Amino acid sequence: MHPAFSIIFFTSAAGAGYGLLALLGLLAPFGLLPASPLFGLAALALALGLVVAGLLSSLAHLGRPERAWRALSQWRSSWLSREGVAAVATFLPAGVFAIAWLFLGGGVAGVAGWITAAMAAVTVYCTAMIYASLKPIRQWANPWVPRTYLALSLMTGALLLNALLGVVGQASAWSSLLALASVALAWAAKEGHWRHCATARAVSTAETATGLGHIGRVRLLDAPHSEDNYLLKEMGFRVGRRHAVRLRLITRLAAFALPAALSLGALVVGPGALSGTLALLAAAAAALGVIAERWLFFAEAKHTVTLFYGAGEA
Template sequence: MNPAPSIVFFTTASGAGYGLLFWLGLLRPFGLTPPSPGFALATLALALLLVTAGLLSSTAHLGRPERAWRALSQWRSSWLSREGVAAVATYVPAVLFGVATWAGMPVLAAVAGLLAAAGAAVTVWCTGMIYASLKPVRQWCHPLVPWGYMLFAGFSGAALLAAAAAFAGGAALPALLAAALGAGALLLKRRYWSSIDAPRPATAPSIETATGLGRIGTTRPLDAPHTEQNWLLREMGFRVARKHRLKLRMLVQAGFAAAALLALLGLLAGGGAAALLLSLGAVAALAGLAAERWLIFAEATHTVTLYYTAES
């Protein structure tokens, strides 16, 4: 699939924003983040800024962005619609969390924070299921895809929270979470790549099953469907060269590993050194995640390419 910059930015920014909102809303009620209201409000503002920027960028991929609101009505059957509903609904407890924190109402802030964390988790799960539910794209219709979205959001959110907390004191738990989730993200991604690279089973879709002519033997088209490049080949049949794919995979792994290592080093350091290490870790996490988001689109192929004798 052709990686659209707007969708790559959306999944990276909103995932990190929802991850940050999740950890802030979950940990603050239990006193596991810096207690300053200013820290909570600044971190919440960063989370909502990332979420909003990501959601707005996703509309650039639509043919008629002004009609995006209509997708909210299909929540009974569409994961895209469910994502939209969950994203809008999550703003309510998130804003209430900020107001209650600013007004000094700890009980209300705790309840709203936990609800915002739950809304963030639901929204990210719906985003992952948008892709995991698309059966024509075998690289997306995979059991690890939605869990990957959840893990990557939690990882990047923890890295951002650790970097912010390092300037206010109390970054130990977020840094530990970032290190553990970074290692988990690296392992999950390696397992996912191993799975999609494995030899395809005999029951996998082929041009014979796509045309229904497999009973008479090997099938091939007499002529190509088109004489030149078209939209289907450009968008659905986009392919990244193997050498570039391997380089990007190394970049993803390096970003995740560096973020986890820097989080561990930040735990051992103190003061300005910890703030620097954890900030660099957050940058490494986001860079690795952006490369991973681009690659998951570039490696995906649609079953429609079988009609062009390409492997899906």
């Protein structure tokens, strides 16, 4: 599948934003985050800024962005519509939580925070299900996709939170541990997804696509046109697959190994300028790593339409 940068940025930025938003909503009511309104403002601005930037980027993918509001109408059948509804709906409790946390404190912030966290998780789940519900792409239509999306959202959110706490000199053992644990969880989920893609049998083949398998093995003799077309540009993308090994190495290093090592370092050196720098570097590495992961998620996905254009299986 063609890795459109607007979609890569949307899923990774909004994922990180929702991850951070969920953690703020979960943890602030327990008094685990700094009480300074400046910290709250910065953290909320970062979380909601990433969400809004991601959603705006997703509009760039549309052929008719001015009609985007129509996408909120078909939530009964469409995961994309559900994602849109959930994204818009999350702003309500998030707004209440933001005002309550920054200005009022107390019970309202607690309830609104937890609802915000739940809604953020639902939104990320809906995003993942857009892909996991597509049967023609077996690398996507499996339960590892929502697991990976949720875990990576939590991971990037936790790394951002640790970095924010580090910047204001309030990084603590628990926030570094949380970052470390979420990296381990996301790494395990991503390896599980890759293993599933490598071992699960292809469902469809050139033989089932043409129905000519009863004669024998099927190969393409002539394509319909001598030039590229929409189907091949959108569904037959091959560049990423050629660099898959190197991109997986980049993902393993930048998204998982480096953030884990840097978070562990922050944990070991204890609160201070050094641990803050390490936590910031961990978040920066993860940003790069998650973009590489998302690029691969698209580039390695193989659509069944390629069976009509010379692929043996998909």
